[in-house]
Amino acid sequence: MKYYALYELFLCRMRQFYREPEAIFWTYGFPILLTIGLGIAFRNRPPGQVEVAVEDMPATAQIRAVLADDEGFDLQVASADECARLLRKGDVDILVVADGEGYEYRFDSTRPEATLARHRVDDALQRAAGRADVLQVADTHVTERGGRYIDFLVPGLLGMNLMGGGLWGVGFVTVDMRIRRLLKRLVATPMRKRDFLLSVIGGRMVFTLPEMFCLLMAAWLIFRIAVVGSVISIFCVAVVGALSFAGLGLLVASRARKLETISGLLNLVMLPMWVLSGTFFSASRFPDVMQPFIQALPLTQLNNALRAVILDGASLPSQALPLLILAAWGVIPFVLALRWFRWTY
Amino acid sequence: MKPAIVCRNLKKRYDVRKKDPVDALVGLDLEIRAGECFGLLGPNGAGKTTTIEILEGLLEPTSGEVEVLGMRWGEHDEAIRQRIGISLQETKLTDKLAVGETVRLFRSFYDRGREPDEVIAAVSLTEKTRAWVQKLSGGQKQRLAVACALVGDPELLFLDEPTTGLDPQSRRQIWDIVRDHRKLGRTTLITTHYMDEAERLCDRVAVVDHGRVIALGSPPELIARLGGEHVVEFALANGAADADGPDPEMLAALPSVRDCRLEAGGYALTVTEPHVCIPALLATLRTDHGELARLTTRHASLEDVFVNLTGRHLTDERETDNTAP
Numbered sequence: 001m002k003y004y005a006l007y008e009l010f011l012c013r014m015r016q017f018y019r020e021p022e023a024i025f026w027t028y029g030f031p032i033l034l035t036i037g038l039g040i041a042f043r044n045r046p047p048g049q050v051e052v053a054v055e056d057m058p059a060t061a062q063i064r065a066v067l068a069d070d071e072g073f074d075l076q077v078a079s080a081d082e083c084a085r086l087l088r089k090g091d092v093d094i095l096v097v098a099d100g101e102g103y104e105y106r107f108d109s110t111r112p113e114a115t116l117a118r119h120r121v122d123d124a125l126q127r128a129a130g131r132a133d134v135l136q137v138a139d140t141h142v143t144e145r146g147g148r149y150i151d152f153l154v155p156g157l158l159g160m161n162l163m164g165g166g167l168w169g170v171g172f173v174t175v176d177m178r179i180r181r182l183l184k185r186l187v188a189t190p191m192r193k194r195d196f197l198l199s200v201i202g203g204r205m206v207f208t209l210p211e212m213f214c215l216l217m218a219a220w221l222i223f224r225i226a227v228v229g230s231v232i233s234i235f236c237v238a239v240v241g242a243l244s245f246a247g248l249g250l251l252v253a254s255r256a257r258k259l260e261t262i263s264g265l266l267n268l269v270m271l272p273m274w275v276l277s278g279t280f281f282s283a284s285r286f287p288d289v290m291q292p293f294i295q296a297l298p299l300t301q302l303n304n305a306l307r308a309v310i311l312d313g314a315s316l317p318s319q320a321l322p323l324l325i326l327a328a329w330g331v332i333p334f335v336l337a338l339r340w341f342r343w344t345y
Numbered sequence: 346m347k348p349a350i351v352c353r354n355l356k357k358r359y360d361v362r363k364k365d366p367v368d369a370l371v372g373l374d375l376e377i378r379a380g381e382c383f384g385l386l387g388p389n390g391a392g393k394t395t396t397i398e399i400l401e402g403l404l405e406p407t408s409g410e411v412e413v414l415g416m417r418w419g420e421h422d423e424a425i426r427q428r429i430g431i432s433l434q435e436t437k438l439t440d441k442l443a444v445g446e447t448v449r450l451f452r453s454f455y456d457r458g459r460e461p462d463e464v465i466a467a468v469s470l471t472e473k474t475r476a477w478v479q480k481l482s483g484g485q486k487q488r489l490a491v492a493c494a495l496v497g498d499p500e501l502l503f504l505d506e507p508t509t510g511l512d513p514q515s516r517r518q519i520w521d522i523v524r525d526h527r528k529l530g531r532t533t534l535i536t537t538h539y540m541d542e543a544e545r546l547c548d549r550v551a552v553v554d555h556g557r558v559i560a561l562g563s564p565p566e567l568i569a570r571l572g573g574e575h576v577v578e579f580a581l582a583n584g585a586a587d588a589d590g591p592d593p594e595m596l597a598a599l600p601s602v603r604d605c606r607l608e609a610g611g612y613a614l615t616v617t618e619p620h621v622c623i624p625a626l627l628a629t630l631r632t633d634h635g636e637l638a639r640l641t642t643r644h645a646s647l648e649d650v651f652v653n654l655t656g657r658h659l660t661d662e663r664e665t666d667n668t669a670p
Binding site: 003 | 401402403404423426427431433435436437438439441442446449450451452453454455456477493497
């Protein structure tokens with residue numbers, strides 16, 4: 001019988017993974033639950049009723065009648081003190097009081113829904129008072145495919161999973177093996193070091209791709225995410241992303257001798273990318289001076305490429321630059337890791 | 346026949362750049378013959394593991410020459426690794442892999458070797474082939490570690506404290522594996538701090554202390570060098586071993602006694618002929634020092650050799666630092 005080291009090493013990585021039920025949950029279950037949770041929290045809603053409070057006094061009888069008739073308003077009539085309290089607590093968006101001849105709107109102009117409420121209340125009251133609209137307009141309601149928050153979110157979550165999986169999957173596993181003196185035992189055999197490192201990275205890839213598939217499927221089934229791009233393009237971007245973070249993980253893990261050390265280092269590497277790389281909100285919200293740094297981060301480029309491919313159906317060649325930056329983040333750390341990697345404890 | 350291992354004037358200094366560098370080895374010489382089972386015997390911290398790891402190519406010596414199977418580390422690493430098998434002092438093999446899978450993995454690293462099933466049978470783990478490593482007992486794990494060392498069919502086997510912490514039965518199983526390897530005409534280098542293990546297993550031993558070899562030879566040779574092959578130990582009923590007790594020099598002058606030393610709570614005499622020594626000893630004690638609490642006689646062991654050379658016991662934990670004198 002012939003034995004192939006790379007194959008056996010790879011097989012052992014696979015077995016270790018699927019024999020670890022917790023690992024399977026954190027890899028496959030957790031991202032899906034996260035997507036569902038965020039998707040529900042940020043689902044698109046039609047603008048609801050405007051919460052409006054009006055002071056209970058004879059001068060407001062007329063506007064109370066107007067607002068009570070309109071289904072777009074949820075009217076509360078109360079004493080002056082009670083009205084002030086409702087506004088302060090945010091139970092109502094706007095408070096209307098009579099003010100001599102006219103009326104006064106009280107609202108927090110920094111809250112978008114309060115500003116919207118002010119315009120809708122004003123519109124209703126002005127029309128009831130006899131204002132005529134001069135321009136002829138008609139409303140057509142449209143929903144852009146792929147324009148919802150959940151559409152923005154899912155590619156970002158995919159990117160974040162590729163990052164976490166690559167860094168933890170490679171970094172933690174190798175440090176654990178170093179602590180167990182298993183790396184030392186392996187390097188005492190004629191095993192080729194390259195085979196070992198390839199098996200760790202290769203194993204990571206194989207766990208990652210079903211994870212991508214599950215997450216995309218769940219997002220499509222539950223939220224009807226628009227997957228415009230070709231599956232092959234998405235697959236290729238994911239592979240480059242997974243390789244990139246696996247290489248980085250190897251570098252981070254190349255010297256660590258304690259699990260605490262590697263946990264800290266990995267979090268240190270991931271933290272800026274969680275915040276800056278446009279997973280939960282667009283990276284363009286940060287000031288221009290920070291953009292060159294943000295755009296150089298691998299997760300930013302991975303998220304950009306995933307969004308372009310999934311939501312816009314961009315072709316692979318059009319994503320050459322992000323993929324190149326990503327690949328550099330994989331190859332350079334891998335080469336450095338080969339040099340610095342400590343096998344003995 | 347060429348020696349399996351030669352090392353000359355081996356030195357190893359740890360923490361070279363720090364204030365207090367530690368000299369683990371201070372000029373260690375060894376020549377291990379092909380086909381023998383050679384033991385490195387010494388207390389914890391004597392430099393055994395440092396020595397074996399340098400010979401295994403896992404540590405670099407600070408200075409000195411090493412030849413393994415006629416080759417040198419740094420020149421023929423791959424060729425040496427193909428021909429040696431190693432069991433480290435502490436390796437935790439992957440918990441979630443089965444015994445068979447683990448041995449198969451190690452087999453795949455070698456160009457030539459034995460069939461995994463055959464090696465697993467040789468270490469009596471056939472029934473556990475499909476069991477995960479985490480389900481094995483300490484002794485079974487250690488035998489698996491040895492199986493991983495044997496699966497490349499090595500000419501030279503390194504075992505670093507293979508029986509430390511094991512129960513007597515597991516120790517005997519490991520000894521059988523080592524004896525089988527020796528029967529094939531292969532070389533074994535084993536470190537241990539159990540003298541009985543070295544006596545039973547090894548053709549020759551080197552006693553290592555404070556980073557150098559302080560005695561070398563077959564166990565019977567080393568014991569013979571004590572001058573007597575028996576040890577008579579006794580303690581007095583009043584517990585007196587120092588001020589009130591008999592003078593050790595006076596006891597050493599008794600017929601057939603070669604040496605006398607004070608032990609915790611008693612005396613140990615190295616003796617050539619116990620039947621000559623004991624009557625004389627009893628006569629002396631009866632006239633001057635009262636009741637005997639204990640009197641035993643036994644064959645001298647490597648432990649006595651070590652005590653004779655260093656004044657300490659092998660397992661004396663107070664003397665386990667790495668520093669050279």
